[in-house]
Amino acid sequence: MKERLVLVGNGMAGVRALEELLKLAPESYDITVFGAEPHPNYNRIMLSPVLAGEKEFDEIILNDRSWYEENGVTLHTGDPVVEIDRVNRKVVSQSGLEVPYDRLLLATGSNPFIIPVPGSDLPGVLGFRDIADVDAMLEAAKKYKKAAVIGGGLLGLEAANGLMRNGMEVTVVHLMDILMERQLDRAAAGLLKKSLDERGMKFLMEAQTTEILGDGRVTGLKFADGSELEADLVVMAVGIRPNIELAQKAGLYCERGVVVNDTMQTYDPRIYAVGECVQHRGQTYGLVAPLFEQAKVAANHLARVGIARYEGSVTSTKLKVTGIDLFSAGEFNEQPGDETLVLQDPARGVYKKLVVRDNRIKGAVLYGDTIDGTWYFQLLREGTDISGFRNTILFGQHDLGDAGHGDETRVAALPDDAEICGCNGVTKGQIVEAIQTQGLFTLDEVRAHTKASASCGSCTGLVEAILASTVGEGYEAQPSKKPMCGCTDYSHDEVIKAIKEQELKSLRAVMDFLEWKTPDGCAGCRPALNYYLLAYWPEEYHDDPQSRFINERAHGNIQKDGTYSVVPRLFGGLCTPDQLRAIADVADKYRVPEMKVTGGQRIDLFGVKKEDLPAMWKDLTDAGFVSGHAYGKALRTVKTCAGKKWCRFGTQDSTGLGVKIEELTWGSWMPHKFKLAVSGCPRNCAEATIKDFGVVCVDSGYELHVGGNGGIKVRVTDLLCKVESEEEVLEYCGAFIQLYREEAHYLERTAPWVERVGLSYIKERILEDEAGRKTLYERFKLSQKYAQVDPWRERAEGGQAHEFRPLKLSA
Amino acid sequence: MNNWKEVANLEEIPKLGSRVLEVEDGSIALFRTSDDRVFALRDACPHKQGPLSQGIVAGHTVTCPLHNWKIDLESGEALAPDEGCTNVYPVKVEAGLVYLKL
Numbered sequence: 001m002k003e004r005l006v007l008v009g010n011g012m013a014g015v016r017a018l019e020e021l022l023k024l025a026p027e028s029y030d031i032t033v034f035g036a037e038p039h040p041n042y043n044r045i046m047l048s049p050v051l052a053g054e055k056e057f058d059e060i061i062l063n064d065r066s067w068y069e070e071n072g073v074t075l076h077t078g079d080p081v082v083e084i085d086r087v088n089r090k091v092v093s094q095s096g097l098e099v100p101y102d103r104l105l106l107a108t109g110s111n112p113f114i115i116p117v118p119g120s121d122l123p124g125v126l127g128f129r130d131i132a133d134v135d136a137m138l139e140a141a142k143k144y145k146k147a148a149v150i151g152g153g154l155l156g157l158e159a160a161n162g163l164m165r166n167g168m169e170v171t172v173v174h175l176m177d178i179l180m181e182r183q184l185d186r187a188a189a190g191l192l193k194k195s196l197d198e199r200g201m202k203f204l205m206e207a208q209t210t211e212i213l214g215d216g217r218v219t220g221l222k223f224a225d226g227s228e229l230e231a232d233l234v235v236m237a238v239g240i241r242p243n244i245e246l247a248q249k250a251g252l253y254c255e256r257g258v259v260v261n262d263t264m265q266t267y268d269p270r271i272y273a274v275g276e277c278v279q280h281r282g283q284t285y286g287l288v289a290p291l292f293e294q295a296k297v298a299a300n301h302l303a304r305v306g307i308a309r310y311e312g313s314v315t316s317t318k319l320k321v322t323g324i325d326l327f328s329a330g331e332f333n334e335q336p337g338d339e340t341l342v343l344q345d346p347a348r349g350v351y352k353k354l355v356v357r358d359n360r361i362k363g364a365v366l367y368g369d370t371i372d373g374t375w376y377f378q379l380l381r382e383g384t385d386i387s388g389f390r391n392t393i394l395f396g397q398h399d400l401g402d403a404g405h406g407d408e409t410r411v412a413a414l415p416d417d418a419e420i421c422g423c424n425g426v427t428k429g430q431i432v433e434a435i436q437t438q439g440l441f442t443l444d445e446v447r448a449h450t451k452a453s454a455s456c457g458s459c460t461g462l463v464e465a466i467l468a469s470t471v472g473e474g475y476e477a478q479p480s481k482k483p484m485c486g487c488t489d490y491s492h493d494e495v496i497k498a499i500k501e502q503e504l505k506s507l508r509a510v511m512d513f514l515e516w517k518t519p520d521g522c523a524g525c526r527p528a529l530n531y532y533l534l535a536y537w538p539e540e541y542h543d544d545p546q547s548r549f550i551n552e553r554a555h556g557n558i559q560k561d562g563t564y565s566v567v568p569r570l571f572g573g574l575c576t577p578d579q580l581r582a583i584a585d586v587a588d589k590y591r592v593p594e595m596k597v598t599g600g601q602r603i604d605l606f607g608v609k610k611e612d613l614p615a616m617w618k619d620l621t622d623a624g625f626v627s628g629h630a631y632g633k634a635l636r637t638v639k640t641c642a643g644k645k646w647c648r649f650g651t652q653d654s655t656g657l658g659v660k661i662e663e664l665t666w667g668s669w670m671p672h673k674f675k676l677a678v679s680g681c682p683r684n685c686a687e688a689t690i691k692d693f694g695v696v697c698v699d700s701g702y703e704l705h706v707g708g709n710g711g712i713k714v715r716v717t718d719l720l721c722k723v724e725s726e727e728e729v730l731e732y733c734g735a736f737i738q739l740y741r742e743e744a745h746y747l748e749r750t751a752p753w754v755e756r757v758g759l760s761y762i763k764e765r766i767l768e769d770e771a772g773r774k775t776l777y778e779r780f781k782l783s784q785k786y787a788q789v790d791p792w793r794e795r796a797e798g799g800q801a802h803e804f805r806p807l808k809l810s811a
Numbered sequence: 812m813n814n815w816k817e818v819a820n821l822e823e824i825p826k827l828g829s830r831v832l833e834v835e836d837g838s839i840a841l842f843r844t845s846d847d848r849v850f851a852l853r854d855a856c857p858h859k860q861g862p863l864s865q866g867i868v869a870g871h872t873v874t875c876p877l878h879n880w881k882i883d884l885e886s887g888e889a890l891a892p893d894e895g896c897t898n899v900y901p902v903k904v905e906a907g908l909v910y911l912k913l
Contacts, residue, residue, distance in 0.1 A: 438892075449892045455878075520827060520845050523867035523874035523881075546827040550865040550876040558876055562862040806831040806838070807819050 002030045003102040005302065006091055008081045008246065010035025012044055013275030013291040014107030015063055020299030022071055028303060031073045032099050034091070036080035037130060040065050043439055044130070045288055045471050051134050051162030055436060062439040084250035086268060103302060106247060106258060106266070106273035110240040110286065115150070119212030125234045128159045140233040141166035148172075148221055148231035150209055152179040154317060156237035160201055163235070171202040171229060173209060173221065175238075183317045183328040187344070188351050188367040195324055195349070204229065240286055242277045257284045262309040264298040272298045280312060287315050288471075292441065307489070316377045316468075325412045325469065327373035330363035330380050331355055338362065343394040352394055359387045371411065372396035374464040388759050397461065411465040420462050423455035428466060435470045443467060456712050485524040487517050492745040496532055505537050507544060521547075528746035531633065534669055535741045538783035545800065551631035554803060555791045556613060559606065564613060566605040567630035568620050569666060572640045572658035572678075573601030582623035590616050600637030600675065602628055614804050618796035626666065626790040633747070634669050635737075638662040639677040641685035643697075652697035654680035657726055661695075664730055665737060667788040668780075671744040671753075674737070689717045692740075692750040693733055698722075702729050706736055706762065707754030715751040718759045721767055735766050735773040738780035815903065815910040822907065824849065829864045829873075834913065839900060840864035841909065842884055844871055849909050850884035851902045857882075857895025 005021075007014045010033050018031060035041075039061070046060035068075040076093060083092040090100040112127030114120050124140065126133050140147075141163060149160040152174030160170045172179075178189035179196075193203065208224040212234060221229045242257035253259050253267040257279030264272050264280075274294040276286055285291060290313035300308035316329035334340050334355045343352040350368035354361055354376060360383050364376040375397045379386060386393055414420075416429030434440060434449045446467055447454040453463040483489050490498075495514065504510045510529050511521060521529065526547035533541040545553050556564030568583065583603055587595055593607040608616060617627075629635060640658035644650030658678040665676070677688040678695040688694025690710035694717055696703040701724040705717035720736070723729055739762065744753040754762060766773050795804070824830045824843040831854060832839040838854035840863050850871070854864045861877030871884045881890040887899040901912040 518870060520869040522869045523879065526867060526869065546825060546868065549867065554865070558862075558865060560859070560877065562865075802823060802825065802830060806833045807823070807841070808833055809816065809818065 003028065004100055005029035005031045005103045005105065006099055006101040007031065007033045007105045007107060008084075008091065009107035009109055009275070009277070010037070010041055010075070010077065011107060011109050011275065012041065012062070012288060013109070013295050014105060015041040016292050017105060017107070017274050017295035017298045017302070018071075018073065019063075020296050021302050024299060024305060025303035026071075029103070031071075032101075033068070033073055033075045034079055034081045034093055034099075035075070035077045037132070038078035039131065040068065040075065040077065042131065046436065047128070047131065047134050048158040048162055049436070050131070051137060051159065052165045053162075057131055059437055060439075081246060084246060084271075086250055086271075089270065102270070104271045105298065105302070106271060106277060107275040108243040108246055108277045110242050110276035112236055113239040113241050114236050115209065115238055117209055117211050119214060119218070120236075122212055122214045122218045123216070124214065124218035124232060125212060125236065128155055128235055128237050129240075137163060137233065137235065138166065141168050144232035145169055146171075146231050147233040147235065148229055149235045149237055150221075151237035151239070152176070152203070152205075153182060153237065153239070154180060156235070157196070159235045159237050161196075161199075163233070164199070164201060168233070169202070171204055171231070173204045173207050173223075173229070175206065175208055177206050179203075180328075183332070183365075184326075184367075185332055185353060185365050187353070188326070188328070188365045191349060191351055191367045192324065192326060240276065242279065242284055244277060247273070247277070255279055262297075262311060263301050264294055264310060265301070272302065274298045280310060283312060285313065285315070287317070288441070289313065290315060314381055316373065325366075325368055325370040327366040327370040327468070328364065329373070329377045330361070332363035332365045334363075341390070341394055354393065356386070356390070359385050359390070361386060369396075370469075371461055371465050374461060374468065384756075385758055385760075389755070411462060412469050420466065421450075421452040421455070421459050424451040426450050426452040431463060431466050432470050435467060440467070441471060484528060485522055487521050487525050488514060490514055492528070495529070496536075496743070499532050499536050505533065505540050507533065507547065523549075527552075527633075531669060531671065531746050535783070538786045545803070552633070553800075554610060554613065555617075555627055555631060555795065556608065556610075557631040561607075562610075563607045564610055565630070566608050566613070566616060566620075567598065567602055567628035568625035569628040569637075569662075570602045571662045571666075572638055572655050574640075574655060574659060579623065579625070582620070582625070586616055586619050586623075589619065598630070598637075600630070601639050602630070602637060604630070611804050611806060614795050614798075614801070617792035621790065621793045621796055625792075627792045629667065632669070633672050634674070635662075635665045635667065636673050636675045638665075639675070639686045639688075639691070641678070641680050643678075643680040647680055649683060650680035650697070651699045652680055652702065654678040654686065654695075654697055657695065657697075657702075657729065658686075660726065660730065661733055664734060664784070667790070668737065668741070668784060669787060670737075670741060671746050672749045674740075674750070676733075690714060691717065693736060695729055695733075700724070702726075704729065704732055704736075707750045707759070709749055709751035711749075713751070718754060720759075720763065731773065731777050732766060734780040735776035736762070738776040738783075739765055741780070741783075742776075815912055817908050818911045819909045820907060821847070821849065821904055821909055824909070827868045829866075829868065831862075831864045832911070838862075838864070839911070840873075841902070841911075842868050842873060844868060844884070847904075849902045849904050851900040851911055852882070852884065852887055853898040853900075855897060856880055857889055857897050858893065863897070 041063040043060040043062050049055040079093045079095045081091045082094050090098050092098050112129045126136050147163045147168040147170045149156045150173045152172050160172050164170045178186055179193050209221050210224050211222040213220040218234050220231050244254045244258050247258045248254050258273045258277050259279050260266055260273050264274055266273050275291045294310050297308040297310040339356045341354045353365045355363040361380045366373050414428050418428045420428050431450050431452050438449055440446050453460045484492055504513055507529055527549055530544050530547035550558050590612050592605045596604045598604050638658040638661050640655045643654035674692045676693045677686040677691045679686040679688045680697050688696050689705050690708040694705040701722055703722050704720045706720045708717035709715040818832055826843055829840050829842045840852050840854040842850045854862050856863055856875040858880045861875040863873050863875055865876045866873040872881050874881050880893050887897045889895045903910045
């Protein structure tokens with residue numbers, strides 16, 4: 001017989017845990033759910049938009065009744081559990097139902113805190129917690145005019161905004177002298193208050209409510225200084241209290257919340273608890289992102305996977321008031337000894353503050369321009385050393401030429417028809433619609449449903465900002481440790497470490513050792529693993545063609561019509577009349593419909609049918625060409641300028657050096673594509689300062705530049721060092737490439753990699769550690785012995801023939 | 812019609828790989844999964860007609876090389892949240908030979 005699981009509390013945290021459990025172990029329990037409210041699980045975060053009239057209740061249901069049916073879950077709504085009998089392991093509901101359990105999951109949530117003053121039980125005094133509260137407020141807005149909201153925090157302001165949208169005159173009553181003091185510093189709170197003032201919201205600051213007045217229904221508030229405020233609706237939004245009544249009655253250990261350990265177990269090991277009712281390491285949480293993390297951990301243990309631990313969360317906040325962009329995270333009020341970086345532009349209504357300690361971000365408050373909130377939050381959680389870019393950090397991650405969406409940063413102010421994702425033509429309205437109707441919480445979910453930011457990724461920041469401003473505090477930030485893909489819980493770094501330290505030398509060995517969850521991996525992890533194995537074990541590992549993206553399997557670039565393009569290598573961009581003639585002959589012979597000179601100084605032949613590839617390669621290799629790897633996560637080209645042989649400004653032989661570098665590096669597989677350039681003088685005609693590795697010749701030697709990018713997001717290189725001879729250029733170049741090959745994540749270009757690990761780390765490895773540099777260079781040359789086999793010649797000679805020859809039906 | 816046609820040796824299709832079979836009105840992609848089952852789909856992704864035969868096979872799915880749609884090899888259906896379907900042909904493998912019903 002199946003074990004029985006009872007969930008007490010039919011809200012977001014509890015049902016999320018069920019969803020995670022069903023994903024991991026769909027058949028493991030008979031599941032019964034009790035909920036106090038008469039509804040299936042809905043998105044509590046979306047109550048504000050419902051109140052503001054922007055959404056209907058039906059649109060915010062996350063799991064409708066058919067979801068419970070389809071998953072074999074028995075649901076009792078409107079019937080709270082009133083007793084847990086731990087001795088006989090059963091629960092008793094209000095209606096008298098008795099259901100036994102083997103495992104119990106408590107997710108009783110929280111209650112709004114009602115301040116204990118006379119009159120707090122009068123009709124017309126509400127919390128802001130569930131759909132019943134929202135309905136009562138909407139009802140009141142039809143009949144009454146004046147509302148008072150007690151509490152100038154996140155929830156209070158959202159309630160006040162919603163009531164105002166329903167035509168009420170709203171006064172926010174706040175005990176402190178600034179709004180949202182738990183999320184904002186004085187300056188940002190001031191900007192917020194000014195903006196809300198302009199919308200007609202009224203405020204009573206530093207006002208302590210001592211009595212709620214009324215006879216039969218609320219008529220007003222009375223304050224400590226004796227003054228009064230007229231009101232026929234009062235909303236209490238001064239905080240929430242974990243709902244621990246049931247747990248306490250059952251004798252479970254509680255403090256402010258139900259106390260749980262890192263596996264979300266209460267003091268009774270059969271009883272787990274998640275959500276707002278929980279106290280973990282002394283903390284209680286009211287935001288949805290941490291609750292979802294807890295749900296995941298509880299599900300992991302309920303499914304007997306037993307490896308997940310919850311270690312607490314750092315939270316960030318966004319206010320969901322239409323048109324106001326506001327973000328805060330971490331310790332936003334500086335302590336003595338902290339540094340603060342501030343950008344203030346009153347005319348644009350922009351305020352940004354970062355609190356920095358030991359060159360690491362500890363907190364952030366953003367008002368007006370919040371596009372970089374997610375970036376700062378990531379730097380905060382990962383404890384990144386910001387010394388390398390602190391001089392520009394306040395201008396954001398997007399200070400340099402992002403392609404595809406202008407320089408739009410104020411997401412909340414954008415109209416619904418503004419195009420956010422230029423690749424897939426997705427508008428802000430479509431993204432918001434999908435988030436709200438499909439109940440999306442993560443960037444990955446938004447990508448899957450809308451395709452926004454799923455192609456080139458340059459609008460990721462915008463999409464995250466829309467997600468954050470739509471779901472508000474429910475926004476689930478990318479976890480700081482990100483699994484490689486859905487097939488594993490391990491991150492890229494952990495996988496790389498295991499391959500290296502455990503000497504794993506085959507795909508099977510990696511998947512077995514790290515207990516891959518899928519039998520064959522997926523299109524995401526297999527190419528990554530194949531690359532890591534090639535990079536670490538060049539002598540022993542045999543490339544797995546079936547784990548290569550088609551471009552690398554077919555050694556050509558697949559085009560939208562299924563044909564391929566062919567780019568022969570022209571070392572340093574130099575060519576001879578014979579080479580050009582040979583290319584022209586091949587183009588004629590195979591009726592190539594279009595030719596183009598590429599940005600990397602070579603010639604692209606488009607529209608080649610797959611079955612023609614081997615014969616065409618044979619003609620090209622006979623003429624002395626090798627593959628240009630224009631299709632691969634590999635070394636692409638070395639772009640050069642004319643150099644001192646011809647150019648009157650040239651200081652060194654840039655073309656000759658370019659050819660030498662390309663001869664050293666061609667054929668090398670990389671985490672991502674890799675481009676080089678050599679310019680003969682600082683005029684830099686080869687554009688070396690936007691390449692992965694660029695050389696700028698000067699009269700006294702060679703400047704080496706790294707980590708540039710001219711693509712989605714322009715990034716100018718960092719200067720690594722200056723050297724004096726061509727031999728040194730080759731050595732430093734090889735060592736830098738090898739460091740990147742061994743340590744970057746698959747599909748990570750050098751630009752983000754250099755930003756992630758920091759230029760100082762790369763200098764440490766390449767400049768300061770001479771022996772280390774030489775070893776890296778040696779390892780690169782060793783790997784090149786195996787990599788510099790021309791894939792075109794192999795295939796022209798019959799290798800992998802099945803890849804290119806279609807099967808035919810025999811008559 | 813309604814006849815099983817021998818189209819390939821099992822060994823001609825690489826494991827976790829595919830072959831393209833040319834037929835009168837286009838191409839059929841034959842996939843071989845790690846459990847040595849063979850599936851046949853019209854070689855066109857329901858999204859933008861990308862050649863599924865060129866995708867990466869994992870489990871009983873293939874990922875289209877153009878825009879990463881995942882297609883279920885048994886049903887020809889796109890995996891959620893994408894929506895669409897491509898034709899599936901009955902396949903059997905007997906004594907190392909692959910037969911297709913066209």
